[in-house]
Amino acid sequence: MPKKVDHEARRLEIAEALWRIASTRGLDGVSLRDVAAEADISLGRLQHYFRTKDEMLLFALRHINSLADQRIRERIGALAAEPGTGAGPSAESEAETGQGPPPGAVLRECLMGMLPLDEKSRVGTLVGAAYFARAIHDERLREEAREGIPRLAEFLASLLRSARERGETAGGRALDPYTEAMLLISLVDGLTAYTLLGVQTGEEAAQRLDAHLDRLFADR
Amino acid sequence: MPKKVDHEARRLEIAEALWRIASTRGLDGVSLRDVAAEADISLGRLQHYFRTKDEMLLFALRHINSLADQRIRERIGALAAEPGTGAGPSAESEAETGQGPPPGAVLRECLMGMLPLDEKSRVGTLVGAAYFARAIHDERLREEAREGIPRLAEFLASLLRSARERGETAGGRALDPYTEAMLLISLVDGLTAYTLLGVQTGEEAAQRLDAHLDRLFADR
Structure with missing residues (x-):
């Protein structure tokens, strides 16, 4: 898979992890670490795709x-x-x-x-x-x-x-x-x-x- | 001041501290500790009046x-x-x-x-x-x-x-x-x-x- 497509696909996977959290317990107090755990990736890897919670929220x-x-x-x-x-x-x-x-x-x-x-x-x-x-x-x-x-x-x-x-x-x-x-x-x-x-x-x-x-x- | 009135007055002071936070930066990720600091009292004292964030939010x-x-x-x-x-x-x-x-x-x-x-x-x-x-x-x-x-x-x-x-x-x-x-x-x-x-x-x-x-x- 070309690198750009892979990047976008991974961002979508992270967005979906965020939606699962949003639809079950809301986003109050949710950290990047929580989303990384839900997406089953490391915090460092998540931050490669989104630097801040707002950036991730906006994309999602x-x-x-x-x-x-x-x-x-x-x-x-x-x-x-x-x-x-x-x-x-x-x-x-x-x-x-x-x-x-x-x-x-x-x-x-x-x-x-x-x-x-x-x-x-x-x-x-x-x-x-x-x-x-x-x-x-x-x-x-x-x-x-x-x-x-x-x-x-x-x-x-x-x-x-x-x-x-x-x-x-x-x-x-x-x-x-x-x-x-x-x-x-x-x-x-x-x-x-x-x-x-x-x-x-x-x-x-x-x-x-x-x-x-x-x-x-x-x-x- | 009778004790009951004092209790209610202190709860109102805490509620007002919560409103100040709500109207400036919102309540996302705000802890009881943050509200205690805004109300200028100790966390232990705040918990004497409200045990949880939801209880405090409901009162406010x-x-x-x-x-x-x-x-x-x-x-x-x-x-x-x-x-x-x-x-x-x-x-x-x-x-x-x-x-x-x-x-x-x-x-x-x-x-x-x-x-x-x-x-x-x-x-x-x-x-x-x-x-x-x-x-x-x-x-x-x-x-x-x-x-x-x-x-x-x-x-x-x-x-x-x-x-x-x-x-x-x-x-x-x-x-x-x-x-x-x-x-x-x-x-x-x-x-x-x-x-x-x-x-x-x-x-x-x-x-x-x-x-x-x-x-x-x-x-x-």
């Missing part, structure tokens, strides 16, 4: 987010292939005719994909929670959120705009799409927190999100 | 929540005294005539009081964030949320019901009040998280919450 978070992105893309892809949602022979022809899956349905898949509804997304949100607790006191980790969240909000706002143009939205008071997008992201964040705390089940969280989306979309 | 969280409750009550009291909001000579006569402050306005004060909009509420939400990160992996700490959140949701739901009975709500699709209340609590939770992360200012968080409330209430 980015990777778990990219896996979540991929799962969400697959769910959107499945939507496009469903009958009656404008499924065409290829994504290109859909774009040409403007007949992709309804933007409201795409928006729903994105938001549902962010909730802890199965084991994979649960681990992702647990790593996210551990990251959040550190990031509020760490300028470098905060940067990640300050860049990522407005980008996500812009994307969701563009879906809301498309939905309006296609007449998918309900008749109620229309908010500015960016405001609506930030409200949706915040809502999912809070629903996730109360699911992780056991205040509600994942199913209840999904039902509550759907109740809010039903208010925004006339018919999705 | 309950106390900071009760201070927040008190601030919110004062803000609601101030509403009742404002002209044009049904201010009567006493709370009793208001209850008799059903002319207290509008339930929508009370709801808004409760929710705004939960956002980190000033230094006191900011410290409260920082302690809450530190508690959250531990609670998702600690059954006893989770219990606190599993009891407290449904109680809060019930209270907010009762305000929503009163608002509907008084015709304060907007014409849009009406959700079940408990669902609406859980959505509001989740929304405030997420808005708080993104304010603490510096994704938005406190002012922006308040504006976004108001945009959502304006959608629910026709005229508040």
